[in-house]
Amino acid sequence: MNIIVFIKQVADTEARILIKSDKKSLEIENKYNMNFFDEFAVEEAIRIKEKFKDSLITVCTYGTKKAIEALRTAIAMGVDRAFLLDNTNLDNDDPLIIAKILSSFAKKEGFDLILCGRQAIDDENANVGAMVAEFLNIPHISAILKLEVIDDKKVKAESELEGGREVIEAQLPALFTTQKGLNEPRVPLITGVMKAMKAVIPAIDPCSLGIVKEDIDTKASKITVLSYEPPQSRPPVKVIDGETPEEKVKSLVKALKEEAKAL
Amino acid sequence: MSKDVLVFIECKEGTVRKASLELLSKGKEITEKFSSYLYAVVIGYQIKGIAEGLKSFSDKVIAVDNESLKDYRWDTYMTVLEQLIKKYTPGMVFGASTITGKDMFPRLAARLNGAIISDAVGIDLDGENVRIKKPLFGGKIISWVVCKPGSTSLISFRPNSFSIEKRSLNGELIEETVEAPRDSRLNILSIDKSGSKKVDIQEADFIICGGRGMKGPENFQILEEIADIMGGRVGASRAVVDSKWREYDDQVGKSGKTVSPKLYIGCGVSGALHHTMGMDTSKVIVAINKDPNAPIFQYADYGIVDDLFNILPFLKEELKRAKEEI
Ligand SMILES: Cc1cc2nc3c(=O)[nH]c(=O)nc-3n(C[C@H](O)[C@H](O)[C@H](O)COP(=O)(O)OP(=O)(O)OC[C@H]3O[C@@H](n4cnc5c(N)ncnc54)[C@H](O)[C@@H]3O)c2cc1C
Numbered sequence: 001m002n003i004i005v006f007i008k009q010v011a012d013t014e015a016r017i018l019i020k021s022d023k024k025s026l027e028i029e030n031k032y033n034m035n036f037f038d039e040f041a042v043e044e045a046i047r048i049k050e051k052f053k054d055s056l057i058t059v060c061t062y063g064t065k066k067a068i069e070a071l072r073t074a075i076a077m078g079v080d081r082a083f084l085l086d087n088t089n090l091d092n093d094d095p096l097i098i099a100k101i102l103s104s105f106a107k108k109e110g111f112d113l114i115l116c117g118r119q120a121i122d123d124e125n126a127n128v129g130a131m132v133a134e135f136l137n138i139p140h141i142s143a144i145l146k147l148e149v150i151d152d153k154k155v156k157a158e159s160e161l162e163g164g165r166e167v168i169e170a171q172l173p174a175l176f177t178t179q180k181g182l183n184e185p186r187v188p189l190i191t192g193v194m195k196a197m198k199a200v201i202p203a204i205d206p207c208s209l210g211i212v213k214e215d216i217d218t219k220a221s222k223i224t225v226l227s228y229e230p231p232q233s234r235p236p237v238k239v240i241d242g243e244t245p246e247e248k249v250k251s252l253v254k255a256l257k258e259e260a261k262a263l
Numbered sequence: 264m265s266k267d268v269l270v271f272i273e274c275k276e277g278t279v280r281k282a283s284l285e286l287l288s289k290g291k292e293i294t295e296k297f298s299s300y301l302y303a304v305v306i307g308y309q310i311k312g313i314a315e316g317l318k319s320f321s322d323k324v325i326a327v328d329n330e331s332l333k334d335y336r337w338d339t340y341m342t343v344l345e346q347l348i349k350k351y352t353p354g355m356v357f358g359a360s361t362i363t364g365k366d367m368f369p370r371l372a373a374r375l376n377g378a379i380i381s382d383a384v385g386i387d388l389d390g391e392n393v394r395i396k397k398p399l400f401g402g403k404i405i406s407w408v409v410c411k412p413g414s415t416s417l418i419s420f421r422p423n424s425f426s427i428e429k430r431s432l433n434g435e436l437i438e439e440t441v442e443a444p445r446d447s448r449l450n451i452l453s454i455d456k457s458g459s460k461k462v463d464i465q466e467a468d469f470i471i472c473g474g475r476g477m478k479g480p481e482n483f484q485i486l487e488e489i490a491d492i493m494g495g496r497v498g499a500s501r502a503v504v505d506s507k508w509r510e511y512d513d514q515v516g517k518s519g520k521t522v523s524p525k526l527y528i529g530c531g532v533s534g535a536l537h538h539t540m541g542m543d544t545s546k547v548i549v550a551i552n553k554d555p556n557a558p559i560f561q562y563a564d565y566g567i568v569d570d571l572f573n574i575l576p577f578l579k580e581e582l583k584r585a586k587e588e589i
Pocket residue numbers: 036473474475476477499500501502503514515516517518519520530531532533534535536537538541551552553554557569570571572
């Protein structure tokens with residue numbers, strides 16, 4: 001089984017993020033991780049390989065050279081190989097373009113199954129998975145909670161619906177986005193970490209995947225960020241005073257009604 | 264590209280979801296300004312009544328009614344929308360950033376080679392420009408984004424981003440028949456909608472969220488009672504979900520659901536960054552915590568420093584009384 005996992009390196013939730021004076025760019029503290037939801041994708045791929053031993057797991061990301069760190073984490077967890085689709089000189093954040101690049105990579109490598117996280121925790125977009133599936137003309141199932149690979153042609157997946165769940169049988173090749181609840185991502189063992197340190201991770205120029213540069217450079221982007229701004233800060237908390245719990249609650253409900261107009 | 268706006272309507276239990284009405288309200292404001300049309304597209308089976316009900320909100324209501332469209336599937340629904348978009352050529356297509364919206368909109372954008380902005384929270388009309396407001400990094404940064412002129416723009420908004428304005432438009436009802444064959448590579452074996460009677464956590468106006476301070480699953484009963492009184496939902500911190508006191512569906516935060524109710528009450532929730540990133544766009548935040556230094560007080564509008572077990576019984580009574588007065 002040929003498995004591709006697409007991951008993204010994202011700023012840690014604790015990282016300090018500053019808006020630069022041009023208001024059009026950000027300065028992000030040097031604290032990065034593999035995207036939270038992508039860990040479930042990597043873990044699931046490894047579990048499939050544990051069952052179908054002759055599988056090959058390829059992890060890939062589109063990003064800066066720095067993103068190689070996230071690829072190393074995946075190797076430390078147990079994937080076979082990793083590639084960076086280097087975005088140097090392409091600086092582009094349009095999901096449509098990223099999906100085009102990733103799908104070109106998948107086409108070139110070949111695959112039976114593609115996994116990626118439900119969404120990235122930096123932009124919350126949840127775009128790229130389903131878009132890649134469309135460009136590859138394969139079915140996708142979003143936000144899966146269970147995946148059972150029956151053979152190299154068929155899988156059964158359980159996914160979240162509005163107010164429920166559904167169980168779907170899908171023919172491979174197909175793409176699945178993963179979320180919390182699917183599995184418990186493993187913590188890499190020291191031997192894995194050692195292997196990851198030594199692994200050679202090729203950086204690929206996306207233009208070598210048969211894509212024309214004009215189609216993926218900044219000018220091709222269909223969305224433009226005009227500016228960044230800090231969120232509106234909340235006024236300081238009003239601590240509700242009172243002698244007894246009952247008094248406090250009465251004052252709170254009064255404030256919610258009369259002042260905040262929230263009732 | 265036209266300045267028309269098309270809204271993809273989501274239904275639940277035979278009624279239009281609140282999030283869709285919010286989008287129609289905002290859509291009307293935009294089309295009024297541009298003197299363009301607002302389309303509401305409703306897809307499903309036996310949806311005549313729903314379509315009729317939408318006429319007051321929209322200039323045109325397009326209904327695609329077919330038994331094969333009874334349940335949402337991206338393959339069929341997307342094909343329907345794709346064809347309607349090609350026929351009616353709206354400049355902007357709005358949807359809700361829900362499980363359905365997140366599943367279908369990106370794929371539709373790829374098919375149409377369109378521009379996509381997901382999980383937006385606001386829109387600003389400045390001259391001819393339509394600027395979209397989108398939070399990044401869990402709300403630490405707000406970005407303002409525009410779509411390239413000339414491309415169909417698909418934009419999904421978080422529920423509770425806009426208020427619902429009642430209108431009396433008496434729009435035109437258009438019934439369309441669209442061929443939407445199923446993708447034979449996908450076969451739905453079973454659907455369990457047992458949770459669909461509950462208020463959707465992302466759409467809820469009121470959320471009372473329990474943290475580890477609730478001490479155990481049995482104590483969530485009173486939160487359920489309060490949520491019922493308020494017509495809202497119980498939420499939970501990750502610590503609670505990880506302890507299996509509540510379902511993952513209830514989880515608020517970075518690795519759960521992003522919510523922005525009109526009123527959020529946190530009970531025994533410490534307010535870790537991963538949690539607050541999922542709720543800090545709530546209109547009014549109340550925190551009940553016995554620790555005056557709990558970080559949640561940095562986000563709260565109102566705080567009660569006390570043992571929550573002393574507070575909750577009174578809170579239930581007072582909220583009940585407040586509701587009865589209205
Ligand atoms: C990658 C990642 C993703 C995460 N995603 C999420 C997420 O989506 N959602 C989420 O919630 N968390 C998430 N977390 C976890 C988060 O960091 C916190 O650990 C979690 O939110 C803590 O939950 P809590 O507030 O219920 O528990 P605690 O932090 O243990 O807080 C309990 C609080 O209850 C108070 N308390 C105790 N007893 C009482 C009482 N009798 N009366 C009043 N107050 C009392 C205490 O003072 C304390 O403040 C994530 C963490 C990571 C690393």
